[in-house]
């Protein structure tokens with residue numbers, strides 16, 4: 001059944017810069033994506049033997065389409081396959097909710113998603129402090145992260161710093177490009193001293209996030225591989241609006257959001 005955002009969801013997203021929606025992804029397509037992930041696994045990892053999933057990678061891979069380094073595995077190759085596009089941005093609920101926020105008929109049609117981004121379990125190690133937050137550099141409007149397998153608390157979730165989008169939006173010379181002002185680094189350090197919100201969830205859950213929210217991929221102290229898929233929604237008019245300075249009304253380009 002198709003899901004929509006209600007008024008509360010939209011206000012939560014506006015004020016916090018992110019929003020979790022549960023049980024959205026199609027289970028069959030998720031299973032297909034998990035199978036596809038293992039096609040790209042190095043010999044070190046055995047799907048049937050979870051003890052082999054603990055990182056780090058013994059050998060790193062520089063191949064951008066299947067990058068493996070330390071505990072991170074960014075498998076971008078399947079991102080261009082149609083079923084992956086159908087799994088995330090073209091999921092009818094996700095597409096509809098993105099249009100609710102940004103405006104019906106305004107979104108660029110996706111030809112790929114970023115890929116499957118994994119974090120290997122850290123194993124039995126002492127817990128480290130969070131690495132702190134960052135803002136993504138490339139121009140887009142609305143990010144969506146989907147989990148294709150369960151992500152327990154402290155299991156490598158997408159971690160966000162609620163409300164930071166309202167500060168970081170004004171810390172760039174332009175609305176969407178990567179031209180930080182000097183304030184960006186100052187604010188980044190300030191937010192990073194605060195705890196982020198661990199957006200853990202189950203297979204099928206998604207997180208919408210504002211393009212200027214502070215976030216990070218958190219540490220994975222679970223025994224499962226954190227498996228997330230990512231897509232960045234952009235509007236058709238991005239080339240025209242991208243270089244404009246930040247607007248007094250930061251929601252000007254968001255048809256579904258009013259700032260009151």
Ligand SMILES: [Fe+2]
Pocket residue numbers: 134135136215216
């Ligand atoms: Fe990021």
